[in-house]
Amino acid sequence: MKYFSTNRESNEVSFKEAVINSLPADKGLYFPKSIPALDARTIVNLKDASLPAIGFEMMKDFVQPDLTKSQLKDIVEDALSFEIPLVQAEENIFSLELFHGPTYAFKDVGARFLARCLGEFAKKDARETTILVATSGDTGGAVANGFYGVEGVKVIILYPSGKVSDLQEKQLTTLGGNITALEVEGDFDDCQALVKQAFLDKELSEKLNLTSANSINIARWMPQSIYYASLALKMQNAEEALIAVPSGNYGNVTAGMLAKRMSFPLGKFLVCSNANDVVPRYLESCEYEVLPTVATYANAMDVSNPSNFPRMLELYDHTFDDLIQDVSGFTLHDEQILETIEQCHKETGYVLDPHGAIGYAGLKERLKIDQQGVFLETAHPIKFAPVMEKALGEKLEMPEFAEDLMLKQKKSTKMSSEYSEFKNLLKRTS
Numbered sequence: 001m002k003y004f005s006t007n008r009e010s011n012e013v014s015f016k017e018a019v020i021n022s023l024p025a026d027k028g029l030y031f032p033k034s035i036p037a038l039d040a041r042t043i044v045n046l047k048d049a050s051l052p053a054i055g056f057e058m059m060k061d062f063v064q065p066d067l068t069k070s071q072l073k074d075i076v077e078d079a080l081s082f083e084i085p086l087v088q089a090e091e092n093i094f095s096l097e098l099f100h101g102p103t104y105a106f107k108d109v110g111a112r113f114l115a116r117c118l119g120e121f122a123k124k125d126a127r128e129t130t131i132l133v134a135t136s137g138d139t140g141g142a143v144a145n146g147f148y149g150v151e152g153v154k155v156i157i158l159y160p161s162g163k164v165s166d167l168q169e170k171q172l173t174t175l176g177g178n179i180t181a182l183e184v185e186g187d188f189d190d191c192q193a194l195v196k197q198a199f200l201d202k203e204l205s206e207k208l209n210l211t212s213a214n215s216i217n218i219a220r221w222m223p224q225s226i227y228y229a230s231l232a233l234k235m236q237n238a239e240e241a242l243i244a245v246p247s248g249n250y251g252n253v254t255a256g257m258l259a260k261r262m263s264f265p266l267g268k269f270l271v272c273s274n275a276n277d278v279v280p281r282y283l284e285s286c287e288y289e290v291l292p293t294v295a296t297y298a299n300a301m302d303v304s305n306p307s308n309f310p311r312m313l314e315l316y317d318h319t320f321d322d323l324i325q326d327v328s329g330f331t332l333h334d335e336q337i338l339e340t341i342e343q344c345h346k347e348t349g350y351v352l353d354p355h356g357a358i359g360y361a362g363l364k365e366r367l368k369i370d371q372q373g374v375f376l377e378t379a380h381p382i383k384f385a386p387v388m389e390k391a392l393g394e395k396l397e398m399p400e401f402a403e404d405l406m407l408k409q410k411k412s413t414k415m416s417s418e419y420s421e422f423k424n425l426l427k428r429t430s
């Protein structure tokens, strides 16, 4: 498979080059030259298949010829070794629980797949790789966990100071070893901008052999389509269901769109946003207006200029009318997030996290009579303990993993959002 840049001013590259470069020089995003549709018989045969088996079938054309079938088989088996259950929250609403991986958020799927792909490529390349990643909460922990102790790989995580939850911060600042955390005075978009600038800085990217572990990297983004396929295979009449996706950097929902383009029977998408609602506003007006980032209770979605927006346009051939036929937007503000968590718990017993709550509220408002809906529960509620306490009026019980994590010592380096400071810091770490 070849990959082109969404800005169409860079050369086409192979899977391996796209993964390692992460970002084309023309500042676009890599995108597969063709999207292989699976035939109806293959999809029927996958009905009771495991996640790794679904993943193998979906990824096999995308990784050729850089990974052999046997390498890909090992990668998906190792990366997708946890459950992604579909749970009925109420009569017509289901939750796709994406928080059963090692860091309790959906990012584990892509981070583990990417880590294992890079592990394969590193076998033939003696140079050390530096992974740069910006996080608004969950990506950082998943990447730290996925790459911890991997030889020949150094990970540098940038996160906005004071704007991730305590548990998320512990996940990305306490491992040590090959993982370094930089605490940036700014917001997620500042962190993301620093990372992108570093990739386009020839001196740095050559010296440090930089690779991204955000969803701009195709090997982080594309495997997220696997759980949408598993949803399509598990849920009766998934093609009629409304799929509510809590959205921040838009890697998650665009991966769902990718699965749909591969012919998995999936319904329409509802992109669910917190106050950082650039895409829901775009879907209403066809105007993409970036506003300053606002800190919200659904902090992992505090993104004002989502990286994957160009992929969303690409998936609908840049045709606004086609896009809005299949995708609509929904926005929920902080007070309503709390109310939704409380009300859902009272009425159904289901505990929503603040991000899932936006998806759930979107379904409550938009589902038609007799229609079924599914929302993606993107992270474990305990990752947002203070918000949960505010909403439920009582503390959530701390699972053992969270108690252990909270006892660990945070280690991070504070920095401004100035590129020159970041660059000097990176040079010193090499």
Ligand SMILES: N[C@@H](CCOP(=O)(O)O)C(=O)O
Pocket: 134, 135, 136, 137, 138, 139, 140, 213, 214, 215, 216, 248, 249, 251, 252, 300, 301, 303, 307
């Ligand atoms: N929501 C993210 C922000 C980065 O998104 P990514 O999918 O591009 O890594 C987070 O939790 O860090």
